Amino acid sequence: MGEWIKSIMPNVAKYSSKFWDSVGATFQMFAIAGVIAFIVGLLFGIVLVVTRKGGVCQNAVVYRIVDIITNFFRSIPFLILLIFLIPLTRRVVGTAIGVKGAIVPLVFGTVPFFTRQVEAALHNVDEGKIEAARSMGSGPVGIIFRVYLHEAVPELARVTTITAISLIGFTTMAGAVGAGGIGSFAIDYGQSQNHQDIVVVCVILLVLITFIFQGIGSFVAKKTTNRSLIKSIKSNSNHKKEK
Amino acid sequence: MIKITNLNKTYRSKTGDVYAAKNVTLSINDGEIYGIIGYSGAGKSTLVRCINLLEVPDSGTIEVNGQTLFDSSVGDDGKIKASVVKGKKLSEARRGIGMIFQHFNLLDRSTVFDNVAYPLKYCGIKKEEISSRVTELLDLVGLSDKKDAYPSQLSGGQKQRVAIARALANRPSVLLSDEATSALDPDATESILSLLKELNHKLGLTIVLITHEMSIIKTITDRVAVMEDGEVVEQGDTYDVFSKPRADITKKFVNSASALSKLDELLENDEFLRNAKKNRRLIRLTFDKNSVGDAVISELSRKFSVNVSIVLANVDILQAGTLGNLVSVIDGREDDIEAALDHLCKCSVGVEVI
Numbered sequence: 001m002g003e004w005i006k007s008i009m010p011n012v013a014k015y016s017s018k019f020w021d022s023v024g025a026t027f028q029m030f031a032i033a034g035v036i037a038f039i040v041g042l043l044f045g046i047v048l049v050v051t052r053k054g055g056v057c058q059n060a061v062v063y064r065i066v067d068i069i070t071n072f073f074r075s076i077p078f079l080i081l082l083i084f085l086i087p088l089t090r091r092v093v094g095t096a097i098g099v100k101g102a103i104v105p106l107v108f109g110t111v112p113f114f115t116r117q118v119e120a121a122l123h124n125v126d127e128g129k130i131e132a133a134r135s136m137g138s139g140p141v142g143i144i145f146r147v148y149l150h151e152a153v154p155e156l157a158r159v160t161t162i163t164a165i166s167l168i169g170f171t172t173m174a175g176a177v178g179a180g181g182i183g184s185f186a187i188d189y190g191q192s193q194n195h196q197d198i199v200v201v202c203v204i205l206l207v208l209i210t211f212i213f214q215g216i217g218s219f220v221a222k223k224t225t226n227r228s229l230i231k232s233i234k235s236n237s238n239h240k241k242e243k
Numbered sequence: 244m245i246k247i248t249n250l251n252k253t254y255r256s257k258t259g260d261v262y263a264a265k266n267v268t269l270s271i272n273d274g275e276i277y278g279i280i281g282y283s284g285a286g287k288s289t290l291v292r293c294i295n296l297l298e299v300p301d302s303g304t305i306e307v308n309g310q311t312l313f314d315s316s317v318g319d320d321g322k323i324k325a326s327v328v329k330g331k332k333l334s335e336a337r338r339g340i341g342m343i344f345q346h347f348n349l350l351d352r353s354t355v356f357d358n359v360a361y362p363l364k365y366c367g368i369k370k371e372e373i374s375s376r377v378t379e380l381l382d383l384v385g386l387s388d389k390k391d392a393y394p395s396q397l398s399g400g401q402k403q404r405v406a407i408a409r410a411l412a413n414r415p416s417v418l419l420s421d422e423a424t425s426a427l428d429p430d431a432t433e434s435i436l437s438l439l440k441e442l443n444h445k446l447g448l449t450i451v452l453i454t455h456e457m458s459i460i461k462t463i464t465d466r467v468a469v470m471e472d473g474e475v476v477e478q479g480d481t482y483d484v485f486s487k488p489r490a491d492i493t494k495k496f497v498n499s500a501s502a503l504s505k506l507d508e509l510l511e512n513d514e515f516l517r518n519a520k521k522n523r524r525l526i527r528l529t530f531d532k533n534s535v536g537d538a539v540i541s542e543l544s545r546k547f548s549v550n551v552s553i554v555l556a557n558v559d560i561l562q563a564g565t566l567g568n569l570v571s572v573i574d575g576r577e578d579d580i581e582a583a584l585d586h587l588c589k590c591s592v593g594v595e596v597i
Contacts, residue, residue: 126346128344128346128348131297131348132344133361134337135337135340135341135342136337136342136361136412137337137338137413138334139330142365146361150350151350151351151352153352154352
């Protein structure tokens with residue numbers, strides 16, 4: 001196996017320890033930024049839905065602020081955002097390079113995207129269900145957890161998948177400003193030194209990761225969608241109409 | 244007892260203010276089925292949502308079971324000061340008022356059991372108690388075997404039954420029904436209406452029912468209010484409103500629920516009927532519960548030597564009794580016709596010459 005890899009991908013074999021380091025760095029960036037972005041994005045998404053006009057905690061000021069922040073960071077291309085945030089990153093984590101330095105821009109790049117997705121997912125929850133919950137005496141907290149989040153789980157699984165895949169893309173771009181990871185490995189050891197095999201391996205790895213994420217996401221979304229739907233179609237023959 | 248006085252609610256929009264409720268005063272007694280009928284946009288949905296404060300009115304008072312949920316007074320500066328029940332108290336008040344909807348509004352990702360258990364959870368009620376209460380409720384609406392089903396596996400009528408069970412979970416004294424049968428087929432509509440009637444009898448439940456269909460008002464309500472453009476234009480016992488509708492819109496609704504709606508069409512197309520000549524009249528007779536059983540017509544032709552031929556006839560069976568309507572052509576000598584019509588008036592039959 002080792003010999004075979006050496007023969008078709010000599011440079012990958014030569015820099016294998018660097019390669020694995022970069023995979024680890026990508027994973028670290030993805031995991032840390034992902035968890036933070038998930039929590040913050042979910043929170044912002046919820047805030048947007050409940051504070052909007054007609055929402056359960058209608059608050060024009062809070063809505064406006066979150067809305068503007070989200071729009072502002074969403075409109076900046078990620079590569080520009082990376083550079084733009086360098087001073088802030090230095091202040092927050094002490095450095096603007098390496099994995100640590102990449103976390104801040106990754107979070108800033110992902111949160112607005114995820115926020116909008118969460119907002120759309122929660123927005124899709126039927127207004128009537130909210131009204132029914134209110135009529136049963138549920139307060140805002142009850143409505144957020146027991147109606148919005150509960151009913152939107154499949155949709156949230158879908159948008160989390162999309163966001164995770166775009167975050168992987170962002171981590172490779174962060175490589176361009178010296179964050180390490182698969183992206184910078186492909187540039188520094190692949191493209192710069194004209195080692196095409198390294199670039200190919202990086203591409204294959206990224207495609208693989210995307211496929212796995214999409215698979216997991218679709219599976220979760222399907223599992224959580226109205227669990228009975230498929231069953232009900234199957235058992236349609238004995239599905240009796242009310243007399 | 245639900246008491247609404249001088250209720251006002253306006254929606255502001257760019258095209259001008261829309262009055263959803265205009266000086267509405269209603270009182271709904273304990274244990275009755277009260278119908279509110281009107282076309283869409285008449286403000287009936289808003290009115291019923293004011294009862295559990297899903298919509299907050301601009302001014303007026305709302306009192307449910309002795310508790311004032313909304314009150315307003317005009318301050319010294321001429322501005323309206325409103326006091327609304329809020330927070331925990333509002334939640335508690337809402338638990339005493341069940342509500343069902345046109346589109347059922349069940350949680351799709353929860354089973355029937357969990358849907359019915361929704362209002363019971365997080366209220367400090369023990370799990371076993373919730374479970375037994377839900378079982379009891381599903382029994383009440385006849386869905387015990389669907390406990391573990393999901394809403395998507397149920398028919399419309401069954402979904403509405405689940406919604407009714409859910410609305411009754413906290414043993415409310417009032418049930419608000421917002422077009423609860425409008426999305427159902429005729430069979431399911433009938434079964435839901437009879438369920439509501441049964442619950443009204445069994446539990447002494449007060450039901451406030453909104454609809455745009457007069458046939459529903461006819462079958463189950465004790466009293467009715469007719470709404471148009473945010474105003475209650477007519478209210479009273481369903482039977483009285485039905486037998487002697489005053490407002491134009493009420494007449495329209497009453498006609499819509501009986502075969503007499505065809506009268507206008509008939510008059511338009513039938514030359515013979517339209518040209519009421521001498522010695523012939525087109526009359527409309529209304530028989531109320533006291534005269535509906537009498538053989539008035541045959542008596543008429545025997546006593547007054549007039550011919551009576553029936554054009555249209557209709558019998559409505561209402562909650563409070565039977566109501567008959569008859570459109571007929573009366574033929575004969577002028578003075579015989581006059582005498583016959585006089586006689587009809589004496590027999591407590593409503594007479595209208597068309």
